[in-house]
Amino acid sequence: MSDSAVSAAPLATIASLAQHEGQTVTLRGWLYNLRESGKLLFPIFRDGTGTIQGIVPKAAVPEEVFTTIKNLTQESSVVVTGKVRADKRAPSGFELDVENIEVIHRIPEETPFPISLKEHGVDFLMEHRHLWVRTPRQSAILRIRATIMRAAQEYFDTNGFIRTDPPILTPNACEGTSELFEMDYFDQEKAYLTQSGQLYIEATALALGKVYSFGPTFRAEKSKTRRHLTEFWMIEPEVAYLELDGLMELAENFVSHIVKRVLEGHQADLKVLQRDVAKLEAIQAPFPKISYDEAHAMLEEAYKKGAIENPHTYGDDFGSPDETYISSQFDRPVMVHRYPAAVKAFYMEPDPKDPTKALCLDVLAPEGYGEIIGGSQRVSSYELLKSRIEAHDLPLEAFQWYLDLRKYGSVPHAGFGMGIERVVAWVCGLDHVRETIPFARTLNRIYP
């Protein structure tokens, strides 16, 4: 096991082994699992890009190499040298004929790696999230998350948007509704963690035309559902002179682009997740668009057929089961627009054709995943906005700067926010958003 022998072969990653068929390469990673059959060992290695099974016949390697591998423990870190060989029996199509190994850190058997290959409960896994992320499934999700974030930014960056990041510490509620995380801001003041950058990017949109923000947002709501985190990432475009129709077009092109990028780069990961790829391939703009009234009619029909448990009251927002039903009726995301203004935020522009409705949209992901995007055209009239702020009992002083935007060259403008974790959950086919972020923050967990 000389170091020179180990380092002599060129470095490779497991994901790129197809390019190294027949060559001897060096992999740097960890032991994922070890099976043995007498004088034959089958160590499976992982390196963050994938997994590969090594083959170690006792007769083919020095005694010391065989013994070292035979005594390895799960998740011990190793540098392995071996020859890449195509093999039909291997799930990835390739195997590694191990020639040499260097153990970087061997986990003692008294303290085995806690996460075995067998089934575990949610609480145990979340308690060991720092180790859980090593498993193939979790790694696949995190790689797809990275692509979704990159594709989202790429779409805006290549379409003339300027990224302008709003503050994370804010002086007041953006919408005056959700619960906020509060903290002391030096001596006299309170500060709050942002729940949306929207109001701030309305300001930068009027400066730069097309902008977006991307960062973490915080909600102190005591929600405990598969769709909620207390800390989540949101990407929000805001565009001057954009109206509702244009906003819907932006949303469908944006979402289609993201799904396309995942399909291009993550076939292997989607396979690990056992995702039905055909369902993702159907995600192409344009998306179906229905009004709140039409959605309400669908729900009435569904209730008559017994497809949903409770009737939907006209005028109310849609509940979680309502959204799930509506979205499950389409093979691509459905855009629901023009909700009753009364149930929506104060800053949404009323529909000139029916002022009781707001020029807003929700995008509901298919397969019952529910809302991934919420957005609207914003009130552009100073007087209307001022009266709305007052009607919602919001402190006028705090919104003075926001009102200024309507005082100096106000224009129609619109934007939306997309929750990254919900998109990851949908694209990966997961049943809970806690697996979509490296370290989820939920109502009952802030560790690890």
Added chain:
RNA sequence: UCCGCAGUAGCUCAAUGGCAGAGCAUUCGGCUGUUAACCGAAGGGUUGUAGGUUCGAGUCCUACCUGCGGAGCCA
């Protein structure tokens, strides 16, 4: 906050009010094509906490703690 469910070996789970068990993990032994390998053996327990009922409680009752699922709210 409300409704429902659950806490037993490191993990996943059994156990009619009557001796606390299995699989995996760990250790030892066997096996040259295994795919969460398999076969044999060993070690491993204050049954979430505090009370109560009972001859006897993992099991029944009360309170609390922790977690899970759902609702509301939202992305």
